[in-house]
Amino acid sequence: MPPTWSVVVDFVFSPYGTPLTLVASEISEKHKKIMLACAASGEVIWERGYRYVFGVYALANRYFIGLLDIMARNGHQSLSLIYNSASPFTVTVIGRFKVDASGKQIGHNPILIQWQSGNKEIVWPTKMQTAPPLL
Secondary structure, eight states: OOOOOOOOOSEEEOOSSHHHHHHHHHHHHHTTOEEEEOSOOOGGGTTTOOSSEEEOSOOGGGTTHHHHHHHHHTTOOOOOOOOOOOOHHHHHHSSEEEEOTTSOEEEEEOOEEEEETTEEEEEESGGGOSSOOOO
């Protein structure tokens, strides 16, 4: 018979990354334990209305504000990013950006792209899908 033991937990630090923090925060919320999301910034963490999860990072959708400002000040209007992740963090960060004259982001329509067999395929949203997602 395996040994039994118990631990009293008063406070939880999140694991690294949005996907693991999503799972861990479900547990901390269920047990009403405060979780500091110290290594995750995907917006989906905060969209669920949980009461016991707190963050210290800027939200992922704000990561490129400085870059977009520099681009706008120098007359650049497009940005291409290559990635192969399906994590909630990447969906938050990567998307189609619209920038006003001051460099502020005015639109964000996320699109999920995967490299499949050497080809760039749109896997989400489904209305734009060129191939099903590989999971």
